[in-house]
Amino acid sequence: MNNLNLIQELLWRGLIHDTTYSEQIKNEIITLYTGFDPTYKSLHIGNLVAIIMLIHFQKSGNNIISVIGGGTGMIGDPSGKNCERILKKKELLYNNIFYLKKQLSLYIDFNYPKNEILNNYEWLKKKLFIEFARDIGKYFTINYMLTKDSIKRRISNNNSISFTEFTYQLLQAYDFIYLYKEKNCSLQIGGSDQWGNITSGIELIRKKLGVKVNGLTFPLITKLDGSKFGKTENGENIWIDPNLTSPYEFYQFWINISDEQAKKYIKIYTFLKKEEIKEIIFSHENDPKLKLIQKKLASEITIFIHGKKTFEKIKFISNILFNKKKIINEINKNYIIFIYKNIPHKKIYIYHNFNIPIIDLLVNKSKFLKSKKEAIRQLKLNSIYINKKNIDEKFILNKNDLISGTYVLLQKGKKNFFMIKIVFMLYDYNF
Template sequence: MKNIIDELSWRGLIQNKVPGVEKQLKKCTTLYIGFDPTSDSLHLGSLLSIIVLIHFQKMGHKSLILIGGATGLIGDPSYKYDRRSFFSKETLYKNIESIKKQLCKLLHFHSEEVEFLDNFNWMKNIYILDFLRDIGKHLTVSYMITKDSVKKRIKNNGISFTEFTYSLIQGYDFLYLNKEKNCLLQIGGSDQWGNITTGIELIRKITGKKAYGITFPLVTRNNGIKFGKSEEGENIWLDHNKTSPYKFYQFLMNISDMEIEKFIRIYTFLPKEKIDTLISKHRKNPEKRFLQKKVASEITQWVHGKESYEKIVKISNILFEKEYTYLLSLDEKIFISIYENLPHMILSHQEFEKGILLLDLLKKSSFFNSKSEAKRALNFNSIFINKKLIKENILLKKENIIGKKYILLQFGKKNFFMIKIESNEKKHIHS
């Protein structure tokens, strides 16, 4: 078998590992990774877990994916300043189904090699007194509070007993899978190291067997924000209804030259020789953004499909075309596609009939938080209507409509918003 540790290491995908794991991984090993269903969609940050999982599968290891119906009810305190909000069981079940569908789609041909599990199925049958007596006795409180996730919460806002038990429950998951599935390895983000080592300790004390753990880094941008979050701190979701494919693609295209060499290693499956060639090519002509285009192409096609990717590239070319007359030649299908992929709003004919001042429209569209913020952008020559620079608070009328019912707003070089004029008086804003 190929050396998975070497493969993950050159890509920058190992943060911590238990000694002896290299020897274990020279033979087929069953491993597991967990996802708590805290939302109905995964995001770009959580995509890294799936990438690491696929690397293991490509090298012949067996994978278990645990979607935590039980741990999702508790809430992982790891790297959280305050406790997570609790979800109803109904919400969690819906989230579990959504995430499972997403994972099956992302794993493609790898999905038949994966077994999906829900820890609620074994935790629901355990009596609390049995759990405290038979499992809890093996770990001391002093051991538990050495975990970073617990220490930081105690220091900040304190930690509830509910969250304090999280690490023990996740540790029990590893013990259960070790006994039932011969699972010898748990993988996860670096914030899971404390939870992983708790499971390893339980397995050692209860069974006497050796178990292993590997974590990959929580990837951040140069500004300290976790990769997969926008500048506003919003997640870039994998669900097209939560983050449009266009916004998803543009997020990847806007990765800086200082960061992109790291991300092409981490977020693609391209071999080292291919990546080295692309990096060399990019360094010679960084303005052509070879690496950003490759990363955006690989990930967007994987998550949203080839057809959606091709549509996004076409839309991007249109939006970044400097000549405004180009917009006038587009057909209805293209306008619909642009509208669906950009933040947008419906404005009624009745509302538009007498015309509407630009600043009022900008505020109404939620493009800006306030009219004064929109006015500052206007004064700095940052506002465009249908690709034309606007320097004053003009009254928008029928002559500003393109494609029979659209107005394209632009702020700066990269921010777009589309208005659709319809007879329907209902206003709908989609971001």
């Protein structure tokens, strides 16, 4: 596929939000790059769009560069932020960079001669401030910098922005000109919130070198509340790291998205052909209850991230949890252990003889539900199950309820599962 056809393909998939390509695209091999922010130790499904974009370009024969922001990460991108970022320590950034490199190498072929992972700290650290101000800063007016959405939105919301974050766009612009000169990189891609930073780099190269380069952004993937996925340890992020989001939770996220989201995401997150996607959507619309789009999307993306063997294990777990005829207490202990390891779970320590009221179990012991008020409400709605049996607020857990003498399966509604492993103590230390 040449680059002209590639752009048409990306447009059909909904993968282009903005682009500077306004003229006939030359069918020549190019080098492009995108950046990854090392503020946490794992990528999430928002970053996954960038990886998929890079793979599309690589399949068309282009050279790709992944830049991890070891330098810019010390400052923090103000894009999409309502307040000043907390600065990260160097040691934490180094640790995060190590993990991000490892993750990127799983999905992108860096054995290809001109594909690279770079850390922008390596060239930013060599630039003295006075030199940077003279060589780069003189090409940007304050008026121009204030027009960028990331800056304008912060100021319009009566929030302050430090000089540190204000200059972020200059550092990213410098990345682009450095990569153009050193690697002949002529295209930068990124999420739609990066448009201002990308165009700053384009302007710098035009003014300083008299060369036209290009930028392209893809749409941001947002949570149900409209906010973007970000690298914070807390919150509802869907991580690529299986230790942060289990493969089972990862798969269930895609299964449970709406039809509208599924029709959009199957184009963005898979490499299925156009005709196959159209056929899946057509079949789904004939019987939406079967959730054919969600199932195909979930299987494709789970196999891509976690592998086929893991996907088969997830199907096995789902068959047990969602099959009403399966009696959980009769399942082989090895299978129960496997389920425990792959769904949200917690180990609790209890004195050998115990009786735990259901609300205490749901809230204090397991933290499955956030509050006593929520537990009472869910129990009144008949939404709580223990070992797949519906129970009420009078229920008290005792030793006879344990699966294989050790485990308890909690369930809220049809989709939310949680497993407890009971570890018995010889003495009761709760005094």
